[in-house]
Amino acid sequence: MSNHSKQEGRGQWASHFGFLMAAVGSAVGLGNLWAFPYKLGKNGGFAFLLIYLVLVFVVGSVVMVTELSLGRMTKRGPIGAYSALDKRFTFNGAISVFASFIILSFYSVLGGWSLKYFLTYVLEMFGNGFHGLSGADFFNSFVADPVQAVLYHALFMAITGVIVLGGISGGIERCSKVMMPALFVMMLAVIVRSVTLPGAADGLAFIFKPDFTVFQGSGGLAVFAAALSQMFFSLSLGMGITICYGSYLPPSSNILRSAVIIPLCDTLVAVMAAVAIMPAVFAFGLDPKQGPSLLYVVLREVFAAMPGGAFFGALFYLLVFFAALTSSIALLEVTASYLVDERKIPRKKSVFWAVAGVFATGLPSALGFGVLGDVTLPTFSGEMLGILDWVDYVGEYALMTIGVLIMCIFVGYVLGPKRVIAEIERDGTVFRLKGVWSFMIRTVTPALVLLTFLTATGLLKL
Ligand code: PFF
Numbered sequence: 001m002s003n004h005s006k007q008e009g010r011g012q013w014a015s016h017f018g019f020l021m022a023a024v025g026s027a028v029g030l031g032n033l034w035a036f037p038y039k040l041g042k043n044g045g046f047a048f049l050l051i052y053l054v055l056v057f058v059v060g061s062v063v064m065v066t067e068l069s070l071g072r073m074t075k076r077g078p079i080g081a082y083s084a085l086d087k088r089f090t091f092n093g094a095i096s097v098f099a100s101f102i103i104l105s106f107y108s109v110l111g112g113w114s115l116k117y118f119l120t121y122v123l124e125m126f127g128n129g130f131h132g133l134s135g136a137d138f139f140n141s142f143v144a145d146p147v148q149a150v151l152y153h154a155l156f157m158a159i160t161g162v163i164v165l166g167g168i169s170g171g172i173e174r175c176s177k178v179m180m181p182a183l184f185v186m187m188l189a190v191i192v193r194s195v196t197l198p199g200a201a202d203g204l205a206f207i208f209k210p211d212f213t214v215f216q217g218s219g220g221l222a223v224f225a226a227a228l229s230q231m232f233f234s235l236s237l238g239m240g241i242t243i244c245y246g247s248y249l250p251p252s253s254n255i256l257r258s259a260v261i262i263p264l265c266d267t268l269v270a271v272m273a274a275v276a277i278m279p280a281v282f283a284f285g286l287d288p289k290q291g292p293s294l295l296y297v298v299l300r301e302v303f304a305a306m307p308g309g310a311f312f313g314a315l316f317y318l319l320v321f322f323a324a325l326t327s328s329i330a331l332l333e334v335t336a337s338y339l340v341d342e343r344k345i346p347r348k349k350s351v352f353w354a355v356a357g358v359f360a361t362g363l364p365s366a367l368g369f370g371v372l373g374d375v376t377l378p379t380f381s382g383e384m385l386g387i388l389d390w391v392d393y394v395g396e397y398a399l400m401t402i403g404v405l406i407m408c409i410f411v412g413y414v415l416g417p418k419r420v421i422a423e424i425e426r427d428g429t430v431f432r433l434k435g436v437w438s439f440m441i442r443t444v445t446p447a448l449v450l451l452t453f454l455t456a457t458g459l460l461k462l
Contacts, residue, residue: 025326071246112152203279381458
């Protein structure tokens with residue numbers, strides 16, 4: 001650790017592997033396990049996967065390189081980074097901190113559900129077998145119960161807070177180094193179980209059969225936009241996290257390599273999740289296009305029907321819990337580091353207030369399936385959403401995309417690509433694609449981010 005960072009007490013990653021595991025942990029989350037498999041199935045399977053892969057490396061890596069560099073260059077989280085570089089853009093740092101804050105408020109509710117499911121399967125494994133309820137009834141009665149809804153949200157936030165309290169290397173890195181490899185191994189076990197079920201082949205065909213007809217007409221652009229917004233969320237871009245994690249990198253770290261490895265691992269886990277889930281869903285004749293209820297309703301039916309279902313259910317939801325937790329610690333770190341760095345509040349207090357604030361903000365989302373079930377809020381297109389979905393819409397679709405768009409404009413035209421290139425090359429790396437990267441950050445990337453913003457928010461109907 002350099003004297004500089006020691007004086008500031010900000011901490012630093014202890015090893016490059018530790019940083020990678022934390023960054024992959026931030027990227028691998030509910031987006032991979034929940035959203036990716038059904039979006040893949042809905043949008044043409046292999047065709048969607050191909051587009052997604054291209055976007056990950058053509059757009060995702062470009063943005064990731066930029067965010068990591070801004071962090072390492074300034075040694076600050078998003079607000080501090082922008083204010084150090086150009087005070088006029090501090091607001092964009094504030095947008096990303098706010099986005100990460102409200103995203104965590106509902107993410108924690110969903111993470112709490114994974115904890116509930118894990119504990120339920122553990123009890124079912126050692127107890128009297130499955131609850132008699134159907135997947136939908138089990139889910140609906142659980143989320144409608146205000147006590148449980150708040151309790152699991154509180155528990156999930158408390159666990160997130162304890163890890164973040166440990167700091168960068170002592171808390172976040174230490175946990176990620178264990179949880180991410182464990183997640184990978186658990187995922188392999190679930191895949192083996194899933195693909196060896198009779199009838200599993202149909203599920204694999206559903207994922208990998210290239211259906212290029214989805215690209216015909218304006219549908220093609222809609223699929224493209226769906227892949228884009230999924231890609232940004234999945235790679236944790238635009239929420240200040242990658243800037244924040246980059247700020248704890250030592251100057252010797254290789255940013256370019258990280259911006260390839262992290263998206264690669266994230267995409268690998270997303271595809272693995274599809275391979276773990278879809279064959280089992282098909283094997284039991286359930287509906288693969290159920291959308292968001294796939295993870296908590298349809299899979300409950302799958303595990304009830306599967307030999308060894310309680311064990312594999314426990315394993316699977318522990319994996320989901322790990323994935324959600326390593327993402328939520330990243331989201332919490334953004335707010336916590338803002339309080340530590342910019343407000344000079346000691347880490348303990350900062351984490352406490354960040355947890356309390358996120359917990360309180362998440363209460364309406366937690367209660368939105370029961371006592372606040374009738375509350376709906378409008379999107380730009382006039383569509384009415386339940387509370388949790390609406391908060392997701394504001395954070396993920398509106399704020400996140402705006403944040404990335406302004407960052408592209410800032411780096412491309414105000415700060416200038418040269419500053420970022422110099423930062424990347426500071427450790428001796430030769431940035432061979434710097435011409436391509438500069439071109440992308442100034443043109444193609446902001447154009448595509450704008451398209452994502454317009455379509456994801458519903459301002460533009462395709
Ligand atoms: N990338 C995570 C996922 O796919 O679930 C979610 C996420 C985590 C988004 C952290 C944004 C973020 F800053």
